[in-house]
Amino acid sequence: MANRYIYRINPKEVDFSLRATIISLCDYILQTAGEDADKNGFGTRNLRTDNLTWVLSRMAVEIIRFPNQYEEIIIETWVEDIGKIYTTRNFNIYDARQRLIGHACTYWAIINISTRSVQDILQYPTYTKCIEPTACPIAKPGKILPVKSEHPVDSHTVRYTDIDFNQHSNSTKYIGWMLDSLPIGHFLENDIQRLDINFLHESVYGNNIHIYRSLDETNTVFTLKRESGEMVCNAKISWKKK
Amino acid sequence: MANRYIYRINPKEVDFSLRATIISLCDYILQTAGEDADKNGFGTRNLRTDNLTWVLSRMAVEIIRFPNQYEEIIIETWVEDIGKIYTTRNFNIYDARQRLIGHACTYWAIINISTRSVQDILQYPTYTKCIEPTACPIAKPGKILPVKSEHPVDSHTVRYTDIDFNQHSNSTKYIGWMLDSLPIGHFLENDIQRLDINFLHESVYGNNIHIYRSLDETNTVFTLKRESGEMVCNAKISWKKK
Numbered sequence: 402m403a404n405r406y407i408y409r410i411n412p413k414e415v416d417f418s419l420r421a422t423i424i425s426l427c428d429y430i431l432q433t434a435g436e437d438a439d440k441n442g443f444g445t446r447n448l449r450t451d452n453l454t455w456v457l458s459r460m461a462v463e464i465i466r467f468p469n470q471y472e473e474i475i476i477e478t479w480v481e482d483i484g485k486i487y488t489t490r491n492f493n494i495y496d497a498r499q500r501l502i503g504h505a506c507t508y509w510a511i512i513n514i515s516t517r518s519v520q521d522i523l524q525y526p527t528y529t530k531c532i533e534p535t536a537c538p539i540a541k542p543g544k545i546l547p548v549k550s551e552h553p554v555d556s557h558t559v560r561y562t563d564i565d566f567n568q569h570s571n572s573t574k575y576i577g578w579m580l581d582s583l584p585i586g587h588f589l590e591n592d593i594q595r596l597d598i599n600f601l602h603e604s605v606y607g608n609n610i611h612i613y614r615s616l617d618e619t620n621t622v623f624t625l626k627r628e629s630g631e632m633v634c635n636a637k638i639s640w641k642k643k
Numbered sequence: 644m645a646n647r648y649i650y651r652i653n654p655k656e657v658d659f660s661l662r663a664t665i666i667s668l669c670d671y672i673l674q675t676a677g678e679d680a681d682k683n684g685f686g687t688r689n690l691r692t693d694n695l696t697w698v699l700s701r702m703a704v705e706i707i708r709f710p711n712q713y714e715e716i717i718i719e720t721w722v723e724d725i726g727k728i729y730t731t732r733n734f735n736i737y738d739a740r741q742r743l744i745g746h747a748c749t750y751w752a753i754i755n756i757s758t759r760s761v762q763d764i765l766q767y768p769t770y771t772k773c774i775e776p777t778a779c780p781i782a783k784p785g786k787i788l789p790v791k792s793e794h795p796v797d798s799h800t801v802r803y804t805d806i807d808f809n810q811h812s813n814s815t816k817y818i819g820w821m822l823d824s825l826p827i828g829h830f831l832e833n834d835i836q837r838l839d840i841n842f843l844h845e846s847v848y849g850n851n852i853h854i855y856r857s858l859d860e861t862n863t864v865f866t867l868k869r870e871s872g873e874m875v876c877n878a879k880i881s882w883k884k885k
Contacts (some may be wrong), residue, residue, distance in 0.1 A: 413670040413675065414814070424804065428655040435654065493881055560823035562666065566659050568827070573655070577793050581802035585810070585848050588803055605829050 403479040420467035459542035480534040545635035553611035556581035591640040645721035662709035701784035721775040788879035795853035797824035833882040
């Protein structure tokens with residue numbers, strides 16, 4: 402069953418163009434996933450009683466139109482299917498006039514909080530009841546190969562404003578660090594059309610994250626690594642000219 | 644006349660303690676100021692037709708209780724008085740059960756966008772009609788003397804995610820840079836009780852901002868300067884032990 406959640410774009414969620422940033426939209430998409438899982442009885446709150454939690458593995462977002470400051474958006478979400486390892490949760494984003502302005506597709510796994518081992522999702526009956534087998538509205542999140550360069554273009558140390566209750570970085574913070582590595586002129590000329598992101602390892606308070614980037618005409622690929630070399634995530638952004 | 648605005652604390656607005664950050668609360672306070680001015684016909688939208696804009700000069704915030712993730716808050720605001728140079732706008736923050744959880748007091752000036760010269764606010768009759776002479780609920784924002792040290796403890800370059808439509812940093816970003824200069828242990832042991840901040844100069848895209856800090860048992864004083872030496876803001880935070 403698909404459910405709908407309503408949000409409003411606050412002034413702090415827009416960039417210089419006075420339209421929502423991709424970061425704010427991804428924050429609302431993940432908030433919707435959390436609220437919907439809670440509503441259906443399989444949110445992190447429920448899982449925690451069994452020492453389990455959800456982990457976001459991959460995400461793809463396509464934006465048709467970035468909503469403006471103070472605009473209301475409606476995010477519709479449903480669980481498309483469940484495998485042993487991953488479940489697919491999809492999203493449509495509408496504006497107040499019910500016009501589609503974006504889509505997203507996410508893959509999630511359940512892990513044991515102590516051992517970090519991946520659990521078989523099919524063993525959780527509450528969850529498997531909720532499938533709505535409507536296809537993902539966009540191409541599923543692809544596997545992104547890491548950037549080959551050995552020279553980071555930027556770095557970021559994980560601080561107080563980056564972390565959640567586990568002292569891990571919030572996933573959408575990564576997107577901000579990637580975008581901040583680009584010159585402002587890039588945003589004056591281009592809009593994000595599609596973002597694919599693969600989450601590989603967590604980053605925690607104090608980690609120094611190195612940002613690697615390769616750029617062609619319509620795609621930018623990013624790799625984030627801890628200073629120790631461990632890969633944190635790979636992402637690809639497809640742009641369209643403004 | 645005092646007006647009330649309702650917000651909800653989203654997951655991205657909390658820190659590791661799962662309570663709203665001072666940054667999110669200040670964002671909502673400033674959003675409330677903007678929405679209320681707009682509603683009364685003297686928002687930035689109206690001023691811009693005369694090539695004028697509001698500038699935040701000083702702010703004081705006191706927090707009784709930081710609201711939790713998903714909590715609803717109500718921000719009440721009114722214009723206490725108007726002088727030639729500054730106007731005072733106050734705020735009470737309530738939780739859903741109408742209990743006071745915080746207060747704020749702000750000073751604003753009107754400037755000419757091109758010349759940056761300060762305007763006599765008393766010459767704008769729409770504005771002067773709206774005074775509600777109820778006293779500021781907390782001590783007015785004090786003048787903060789700059790930190791004496793010549794050695795910055797940290798620095799931050801103004802990037803894409805920091806800027807508004809003028810390519811200036813948003814005022815509340817400064818608070819994040821200050822807090823990020825402190826070790827995480829400080830937040831594990833202390834809560835913010837009161838924040839005073841004086842805004843002196845803007846910071847724009849590409850500026851490298853140096854952060855100076857002095858710390859005693861219950862107060863931390865911060866000075867932010869551009870690399871060129873110009874002072875951007877001074878602030879003081881009073882803490883209470885958790």
